[in-house]
Structures are given as structure tokens and as C-alpha cells.
Amino acid sequence: MSKKLKIAIQKSGRLQEQSIKMLKECGLSFANGSSRLKAEVDNFPAEILFLRDDDIPQYIEDNVADIGIIGENVFIEKEKQGEIILKLGFAKCRLSIAVPKSAEYKDAGTLNGKKIATSYPVIVQQFLNENNVNAEIHEISGSVEIAPGIGLAEAICDIVSTGSTLLTNGLKEVETIMKSEAILVANNNLDAESKAILDRLVFRINSVNAAKSNKYLVLNAPNNAIEAITEVLPGMKSPTVTPLKEEGWSSLHSVVNENDFWGKIDELKALGAQGILVIPIEKMIL
Structure with missing residues (x-):
């Protein structure tokens, strides 16, 4: 049985559609129904694993997946083993601090002694450490924007694309702490055969991206x-x-x-x- 590269992509969400589009532009033919967890690629030595975005870094570290397409912010937040092979140029966003519109904000020091609600405690703590700020982080998994309105926190840190969600919730963006986009991540211990297949895929991705630009x-x-x-x-x-x-x-x-x-x-x-x-x-x- 010939070797197949196991490629993990998001099962649903903002990255899935663009990940599938890119792989198909690279000539990979596979079925992608909403209920599928795995799909064989018909014309390339690979199979696609449809996983939760947050789980992909762990699956790569555990050798369940050879490579994965995930947001750079997720990869850094999870602190799992893996190598960034390529930045893919889509799903661009930023991780930003936001505060109520009425609040004054001068610089990172304004956050001293404040409570910050976020789904990205690792990245936020790195930012606070770099700026010598002592703030309390409240980790919540969703609906971060409502935290100031219900008295949970005085600031939030969340993914921002257009900023419209912040405005709707009476918040203003005051500090960008990270810019993110989709990345291709590989297991650190790929064997020679898997690396050769990955090189073929990277060549195709670079060709597609060069054509777009x-x-x-x-x-x-x-x-x-x-x-x-x-x-x-x-x-x-x-x-x-x-x-x-x-x-x-x-x-x-x-x-x-x-x-x-x-x-x-x-x-x-x-x-x-x-x-x-x-x-x-x-x-x-x-």
C-alpha cells in the first residue's frame, strides 16, 4: 500500500471553504460532504481529515495528521509541536484588544489592573508580559464581545475581521496584538516519503498563489x-x-x-x- 499524506482541515467554519478551494485548485480531487470525517484523494497520494480547528495542532503533534491548514492564531495559542511550512494568504484577520466606546485608552499600560476576557489567554499573556502589564485574564470560549456589557471584564481580546461586531456591541478596537492568516503546518517527524509528497503539494500551492498575484x-x-x-x-x-x-x-x-x-x-x-x-x-x- 502506497504512502498517503494525511491533511487535516477545518470541519466547518471560516477556514474550511477556502482550504478546500485551495486544495482543489492544486488539482486534488476529493468529496467534501458536510457529514464526512475523512475523504480519499482520487488523484494524489493524500487523504483529507475534517477536524475541529482547535484540535488540529494536537492531531499534528500526535502524528494522527501529517499536515494541517489552520489559523496562525490557533497554532500559536495551542503551543503544540509543529513546523510552519507556508503562510497561505487567505483568512486574514487580527487579534485585537477592544474596550467600551466610552472608555479612555492611551496605551497597553491602560490595561494595568483590568480584567480582560478572551478565548486566547496564551497570546494575551504574552502581550501583557512584553508590555510589563499586570492584568487579570478571564478565559471564555465564545461571545467574548458581551463581557464588558455584563460586567465580566473591562476589555476583551478577540479576532477581528471588519470590526462590525465590535461596533454592534458598543466596543472600539484599541490595540492589535497579532496579525493572523491561514498557515500550512507539518509534523516535525515526517518520514522521507511523506516529506516528498509534501514537497509536491507545496510546489502546487506556490504555483497557484503565484498565479493569483x-x-x-x-x-x-x-x-x-x-x-x-x-x-x-x-x-x-x-x-x-x-x-x-x-x-x-x-x-x-x-x-x-x-x-x-x-x-x-x-x-x-x-x-x-x-x-x-x-x-x-x-x-x-x-
Whole structure:
């Protein structure tokens, strides 16, 4: 029986949908019904384990799962053994301190002597230690935002995405103590065969993520502007230049990073580029 990489992902919640989407973009074919706890991958040496997010670090440490996709905040909070292989670029959020809108907040020292409600006592304690703050932590598992309103605490520390939940509960965000996103974590003791399969998967993930952050650019330009345009569009090595039927003109093909996209377009137009096409890239093998 051939070796299979055991991949743990969230059974339900904010990470599940994006984790499944990423794995399928990497070419892995598997069923993912809501009642499933395990699924075989049809076309890759792996199986998917659907687990509670908070349990994934423990399963990785215990060798039940070889790798897992979890929030960075969960991995740090659980303090389990494992190696961060990749930051995956989705499910981005922040872990922040919030206080009632009417409360004054100057800096971390404001929390001295206060009660802080949170589901992340380990991370909050690290923050307090780093800032020489002596505060009392109340660990609660859910509905952290209501703690100040019912007199349980004077501040909270919780995951924030948009901040709308804080506003609804009469709170204001005053301190970001950690930025988090989905990460790929591996067991520290993977054998050589499992590591080889993991390397194949990481290669696919990097190819998918590179494609998302880049665009394929096609444009027409006068030949006397090609050198200047090449300086703007170096591409992965250099732009591809193909002569057009119209004398004195060529077609240039290149790849542009998403972050530089509009700035590059303005420069290209100024150099005489015409008929600019911007095409999404499905996969990008580096």
C-alpha cells in the first residue's frame, strides 16, 4: 500500500471553504460532504481529515495528521509541536484588544489592573508580559464581545475581521496584538516519503498563489518604444516580442504583479502602448 499524506482541515467554519478551494485548485480531487470525517484523494497520494480547528495542532503533534491548514492564531495559542511550512494568504484577520466606546485608552499600560476576557489567554499573556502589564485574564470560549456589557471584564481580546461586531456591541478596537492568516503546518517527524509528497503539494500551492498575484499582459507597441517598455515590463525574465503585420509595430507579452498593475498600465500608455489586454493566470510554474 502506497504512502498517503494525511491533511487535516477545518470541519466547518471560516477556514474550511477556502482550504478546500485551495486544495482543489492544486488539482486534488476529493468529496467534501458536510457529514464526512475523512475523504480519499482520487488523484494524489493524500487523504483529507475534517477536524475541529482547535484540535488540529494536537492531531499534528500526535502524528494522527501529517499536515494541517489552520489559523496562525490557533497554532500559536495551542503551543503544540509543529513546523510552519507556508503562510497561505487567505483568512486574514487580527487579534485585537477592544474596550467600551466610552472608555479612555492611551496605551497597553491602560490595561494595568483590568480584567480582560478572551478565548486566547496564551497570546494575551504574552502581550501583557512584553508590555510589563499586570492584568487579570478571564478565559471564555465564545461571545467574548458581551463581557464588558455584563460586567465580566473591562476589555476583551478577540479576532477581528471588519470590526462590525465590535461596533454592534458598543466596543472600539484599541490595540492589535497579532496579525493572523491561514498557515500550512507539518509534523516535525515526517518520514522521507511523506516529506516528498509534501514537497509536491507545496510546489502546487506556490504555483497557484503565484498565479493569483500576477497577471498576463499583452500589448501592441511601436518598435522604437520596445526598449523603454522592456524596462517597465521585465516579466519573469524579459517580455516576449513578436513582430506584427503592420510594419514598425510588435506585440509584447509579459507578466505583471497584481500590486504593480495600474502603475505599470499608466507607464505603458505614456510610452505608446496600445491594445493592452490583461488576462488572469490559472497556474504559474516557477
